[in-house]
Structure formats: structure tokens, C-alpha cells
Amino acid sequence: MNKPYKLTKERYDELKKELVHLKTVREKEVAEQIKEARSFGDLSENCEYDEAKNEQGRLFSRIAEVEAILAAAVIIEAAPEGVDVIDTGCRVKVKSLDDGEEESYFLVGTLEVNPLEGRISDESPLGKELIGKRAGDVITLQSPEGKQLSFEILEIGVP
Numbered sequence: 001m002n003k004p005y006k007l008t009k010e011r012y013d014e015l016k017k018e019l020v021h022l023k024t025v026r027e028k029e030v031a032e033q034i035k036e037a038r039s040f041g042d043l044s045e046n047c048e049y050d051e052a053k054n055e056q057g058r059l060f061s062r063i064a065e066v067e068a069i070l071a072a073a074v075i076i077e078a079a080p081e082g083v084d085v086i087d088t089g090c091r092v093k094v095k096s097l098d099d100g101e102e103e104s105y106f107l108v109g110t111l112e113v114n115p116l117e118g119r120i121s122d123e124s125p126l127g128k129e130l131i132g133k134r135a136g137d138v139i140t141l142q143s144p145e146g147k148q149l150s151f152e153i154l155e156i157g158v159p
Contacts, residue, residue, distance in 0.1 A: 004074045006088055006109025006122065012073055019066045022059060030056045069111065076109060083156055086130045088122040091157045094130075097138065097150040107131070126151075 007015070034056060037049035076089040086092055086107070093104045103118070107130065110121045121127050129139040133153055140150045 004072050005069050005111055006076050007073050007111060008076050008108065011112050012075055015066055015070055019063065022063050026059055030059050084134055086133050086156055092130055093154040094151040095154055097152055102154065
């Protein structure tokens, strides 16, 4: 059994759309590239053919990867209004007790992480500490550099 992949409904739909594109449009494009490269003659020294076959391998690999993700997908439901315990799908506002800085994070599965957008994994050190906590709780964790960091959970919300 494959590891479950936690995905938002939006990301799941994006992957389904990507899979359709790969299996229809992209597969035809690559097949056409191979056909054209074959027309150049001797395949043993035909770099266009080699590249087209490599592209076909990458395409089939991506198709298999997306199919595996979709087969093992678990849809993350957006946190309902008024939720008071943090779980994947919640937006969480925290305040650093070290410097007073406030940050807002959206807890997502590992395939949707984007720190620049405040999307952190529920499997990250901070994400793991946040799961199951409530507003007002204080959490402490080690930074990769070994520094101890403390945060107060200010609020739990919906994305």
C-alpha cells in the first residue's frame, strides 16, 4: 500500500487535470517527436531520436507518479468555522516568544508545501508541534541550528 498523500481538493483537481493533459496532448506530442526523429534515418547515431525517447521516458514516469499520488490521495477538508484544535487544513497564527514577530501558516500535506506562501507541512517540525494544540498554547521546538524556539498560538482559522 502506498503512503497516503494529503492533498487539498484544489491540488487534487490540478493533478487530475495534469494527468489528462499528459495522457492526451503531451503523449501525442512526444509520439510525433519520435516519429519525426525516426525519419532522419540511422537510429544508432540519431541524437534527436535518443532525446525523444528520453522525453517519452520522463513523460511515462510523470504519468505513473501522478497516478500513484491520485490513487493514494486523502483529501484534506478545510477546517470548519469555529474549529478549536489544530489539524491539517487549518490556518494558524503564531507569535514568536523570542522576537515577538507574528506569522500565519496554513498546514498542508507534504506535496503542497510552499514556505513563501506560508504553507507548511503537517510533518515539518513546526507542523508536528502545532497538530492537536489550541489557541493560547505555547510550543517549543529546536531549530535546525540547535536553537530553542518558542511560539504562542494566537488563533486558529480557516484558509
